[in-house]
Every structure is written in structure tokens, then in C-alpha cells.
Amino acid sequence: MTKNNESRTDEYHVASFVAYPIFEKLTEVKKAITTVDGTEIHATSAEGKIVFTIEGHSYKDIGNKMDTIRNHKCIINLSPVYHQILDESTDSDSN
Structure with a gap:
């Protein structure tokens, strides 16, 4: 079941963060x-x-990128601020 979620291409995720280096x-x-x-x-x-x-x-894609940044030796803290998910399959139908 996880495999299907990872191959999903109609989701777009954007997340914002504050890094304290x-x-x-x-x-x-x-x-x-x-x-x-x-x-x-x-x-x-x-x-x-x-x-x-x-x-x-995907959530996993955002998480992996976040972990890469969070693990940098010069970052004291990384705080998530916002996460939005858009389903691009429904957005394209409305255009």
C-alpha cells in the first residue's frame, strides 16, 4: 500500500520552515x-x-528533504511553520 502512495504524482506539497543556524x-x-x-x-x-x-x-519527499537540512551540523533548530497539500488532478479539471 505504501508503494502506491509514493508513486502518486498528482499531489503537490509545499512546507515552510524557520532554521536557526x-x-x-x-x-x-x-x-x-x-x-x-x-x-x-x-x-x-x-x-x-x-x-x-x-x-x-509527497509527505515522504518533504520529510526526506527536511531531514537532510535538519541534520546539517550548523543548524541549531529547524521549526516547521506551514504545510499545504494540493491535489493537482482536481486543479487541472477546473481550468
């Missing part, structure tokens, strides 16, 4: 975030907090 490693952490496919940094505060999104095709 070691301030002296801010540039390194930003580069690590943007090297993960489907990520985009939207803002960085003066204190070094990084607001970014991850796009993917």
Missing part, C-alpha cells in the same frame, strides 16, 4: 538549504533566522 555559519547553512532540490529561501533576519520553503510530491 549558528550565526557565524549563516552563509554555509544558506548554501546547504538551497542545494536541496525544491527549496527556496524567502528571508533572513538580522539575527540569522532563515525562512524557507520546500516543495515536493
